[in-house]
Amino acid sequence: MITREDDLIKRAAYGDQEAFRQLWENHHAVAMASALRLCHQRNLAEEITQGAFLLAWRGLPRFQVGSPFRPWLMRILYRHALDVIEKQRSYLQPISLDEVVEIESQSSPCSPIDLQEQICRREEVRQALAKLNAEQRRVIALRYGADLTELDIASVLGWPVGTVKSRLNRARERLRTLLMDEGCKL
Amino acid sequence: MMNEGNPAEKEQGKRTNLEERLTAFYGPALPEYPLPPTSWQALRSQLRGRRSPRFRFMRRWRLRRARRGGRLPAFVQTAFARMMYEVRLPFSASMVHCSIRPHSRVPQVYVSLLRRRHIRLQLPSPIEETIEPSMLDVLLATGLARFLSMRRPAYILPRLLLLSIIPFACIALVLLRFAGFTLPILLIAIGLCVILSIGAIFLLDRQRRAMAARADNLMVQWLGRGHACRGLHALAGRYRAPSRRRLGDLSLTERIGRVCGTQVPLEHERLTLVK
Numbered sequence: 159m160i161t162r163e164d165d166l167i168k169r170a171a172y173g174d175q176e177a178f179r180q181l182w183e184n185h186h187a188v189a190m191a192s193a194l195r196l197c198h199q200r201n202l203a204e205e206i207t208q209g210a211f212l213l214a215w216r217g218l219p220r221f222q223v224g225s226p227f228r229p230w231l232m233r234i235l236y237r238h239a240l241d242v243i244e245k246q247r248s249y250l251q252p253i254s255l256d257e258v259v260e261i262e263s264q265s266s267p268c269s270p271i272d273l274q275e276q277i278c279r280r281e282e283v284r285q286a287l288a289k290l291n292a293e294q295r296r297v298i299a300l301r302y303g304a305d306l307t308e309l310d311i312a313s314v315l316g317w318p319v320g321t322v323k324s325r326l327n328r329a330r331e332r333l334r335t336l337l338m339d340e341g342c343k344l
Numbered sequence: 345m346m347n348e349g350n351p352a353e354k355e356q357g358k359r360t361n362l363e364e365r366l367t368a369f370y371g372p373a374l375p376e377y378p379l380p381p382t383s384w385q386a387l388r389s390q391l392r393g394r395r396s397p398r399f400r401f402m403r404r405w406r407l408r409r410a411r412r413g414g415r416l417p418a419f420v421q422t423a424f425a426r427m428m429y430e431v432r433l434p435f436s437a438s439m440v441h442c443s444i445r446p447h448s449r450v451p452q453v454y455v456s457l458l459r460r461r462h463i464r465l466q467l468p469s470p471i472e473e474t475i476e477p478s479m480l481d482v483l484l485a486t487g488l489a490r491f492l493s494m495r496r497p498a499y500i501l502p503r504l505l506l507l508s509i510i511p512f513a514c515i516a517l518v519l520l521r522f523a524g525f526t527l528p529i530l531l532i533a534i535g536l537c538v539i540l541s542i543g544a545i546f547l548l549d550r551q552r553r554a555m556a557a558r559a560d561n562l563m564v565q566w567l568g569r570g571h572a573c574r575g576l577h578a579l580a581g582r583y584r585a586p587s588r589r590r591l592g593d594l595s596l597t598e599r600i601g602r603v604c605g606t607q608v609p610l611e612h613e614r615l616t617l618v619k
Contacts, residue, residue, distance in 0.1 A: 175391055182384055191374035204379060208387045215391055276368065283369040302363075303370040334362050 164223050171218040178215060185228060186211065189235050196239045196303045197248055206242050210235035236304055236314050240296050249288050249295065253280050286336035294329035297322055416442050420465065423477070424484050431488070431566055440487070444469045450582045451475060453487040457494055463487035482575030485566050489559035499555055506551070509544040513537035545591075552592035557602065560594070564603055573604040 163184070169177035186207060193203035193210075213234050221230060243249060287295055300311045308326065312319045416424070420442055428434070441461035445468055454464040465483060467475060493499060513536075520533050564572050580586040580596050589595035594602075 175388060178391065179384060179388070182387070186383070187376035187378040190379055191377040194377055195370055195374055203377075204383060207379065208383065208390075211387055212390055279365065280369050283365055287369075298366065299370075302366040305373065330362060333366070337362065337365065 163227055167218065167221060167223055167227060170215070171221065171223075178218075181227070182211060185231055188228070189231060192232065192235060192304060193239050196236075196299055197243055198253060199248060199251070202242070202246065202248055206235065206239045209242065210238045213238060232304075233314050236300060236306075240299060243299070244292050244295070249284065253277055253284060282337060283333075286333050289336055290329055290332055293325055294332065297326045298329050298333070301326060416440055417467075420467075420480065420484070423480050424488075427481065427484055427488065427566065433488075439463055439491075440465055440484070442467060451479065451483055451579070453483045455487055455490040455494060457491075457500075462491045476575075476578050478571055478575035479578040480575075481567055482563065482572055482579060485563040485572070486559060489562035489566070490556065492562065493555045493559045499551070503548065503551060506544045506548050510541050513540050549592050553594055556592075556594045556599075560599055560603055569603065573600070576600050576603055 163181075166177045166180050170181060189210060190203055190207045193206040194200065197203050197206065210231065214231050217234070221227075287298065290298070296315060297311055300306045300314060301308075306314065308319055308322045311317075311326075312322045315322070317325075420440070424440055428436075439461060440463045441459070442465045445466050448466070449468050451468060452466040454466070455462060456464070463484075465487065517530075517533055517537055520530060525533070560572075567575070576596065576599055580600060583596055586596035586600075587598075589598065
C-alpha cells in the first residue's frame with residue numbers, strides 16, 4: 159500500500175520541490191530539536207538541519223520507497239551533525255547562557271540559580287569532551303545526545319558493534335578521569 | 345544507602361554519576377523545535393542544483409551522444425559555415441563529425457573519404473574553455489583542405505595502385521606455395537614481397553605527406569599566414585612532443601616551419617578570415 163508520505167517521497171525524488179516542502183514541514187521540527195540537543199547552538203543546529211535536508215534531497219532517488227522516512231533522515235542528520243561539529247570545532251566554544259535559557263524554556267523551565275548551577279556542571283563536561291578524540295566524542299554524542307543504542311550507533315557510523323562498545327567504554331573511562339580532576343571554571 | 349567501603353559499589357556509583365552528568369549535559373529530548381519559514385526559503389534556494397532522474401538520464405544520454413559525435417556544437421558550426429563561405433563552397437554541417445574526448449587535452453582532426461562524415465573533429469572537454477578560435481579555424485581548415493586534396497583523382501589513383509600491391513603480393517605468395525616451388529624460391533619471393541610492401545608503405549607515406557603539405561598551402565590561403573601560424577602555435581602548446589609525427593602526416597613542428605617560415609608560396613596569401 160502506498161501511503162501519502164511514500165507518494166511525497168516519490169514525487170520529491172523526481173524533483174518536485176513542493177512535495178519536498180511537505181516532507182520538510184512534517185519532519186524539520188523534530189530534526190532541528192535533535193540537532194539542537196547535539197550541538198547546543200541554535201544557528202549551528204539550523205545549519206545542520208538544512209544541510210541534512212539537502213543531503214536527503216540529493217539522496218532521495220536512492221531511497222527505498224516503503225521504508226520509513228524519518229529514521230533514514232535522522233541517520234543522515236546525525237552523521238552530518240557530527241561532521242559539522244567536528245569540522246567547526248563547536249565543542250571548543252563555551253556554553254552560552256542565552257542559548258541554554260532559550261533551549262531550556264522549550265522543555266522544562268527552572269529557576270536562574272538552578273540554571274547557573276546547570277551551566278557550571280555542563281561547562282565541566284564540555285571541557286572534558288573537548289579533550290577526547292573525535293571518534294570517542296562521536297560515540298558519546300550519539301549515545302547520550304541522541305539516545306541511540308550501540309547497534310544504532312554502529313549503523314549510523316558504519317562501525318562494527320564491538321568497535322562501538324570498546325570506544326564507548328574507553329570514552330567513559332577517560333571522561334571519568336577528566337571529570338574527577340576538573341572543577342567548574344566559569 | 346551506598347556502602348563506601350565496597351569497590352564494586354563505588355565503581356557503580358561513579359558510573360551512574362557519569363551517566364547522569366552526560367545526560368544532563370545533552371539535556372532531555374526536545375519534542376519539536378519549529379523553524380521560521382525563511383529557513384525553508386534558504387534551503388529551497390539550494391535545491392535548484394538537483395534535477396529529476398529523467399533530466400539526469402537525458403543529460404547523460406546527451407553527453408554520451410556528444411562523445412560519440414552527435415550534433416555539431418554551435419560554435420564549431422558557426423566557424424565551419426564562415427569558413428565555407430570564405431572558400432565559396434556550399435556549407436553542409438553533415439560533413440563534420442565532432443566528438444568529445446574528456447580525458448584528452450589535444451584537439452585532433454582526421455579526414456577520411458570512406459566515412460559518411462568526412463572530417464572528424466575530436467575536441468577535449470569542456471570545449472569552449474579549451475579551444476581558442478584560431479586553433480579551431482586551423483583544425484577545420486586543415487580538415488577541409490585535406491578533404492579537398494584527397495578527393496582529387498591524382499591522389500586517389502596512385503594510392504589505390506600502391507595499396508593493391510600488398511594484397512597482390514600475398515596472393516602471389518600463396519599461389520607460389522601451391523604451385524610446388526621449392527623453399528629457397530619461396531623465401532626469395534617472401535623477401536621480395538616484404539620489400540615491395542615496405543616500398544609501398546613508404547610511397548603511401550610520402551604521398552600523404554605531400555598531400556598534407558598541399559593542404560597546408562590551401563589553409564594559409566584561406567586563413568592568412570598570421571592566423572594560421574597563431575593557430576598552429578596554440579596547437580603546439582597542447583602537444584607533449586610537437587616534433588613527433590604519425591605515419592602519413594607532417595609533424596606539428598614541420599607544419600609550423602612550413603607555415604610560419606617561408607616555404608609556403610606567398611603569392612597566394614589572402615587574408616580572408618583575419619579582420
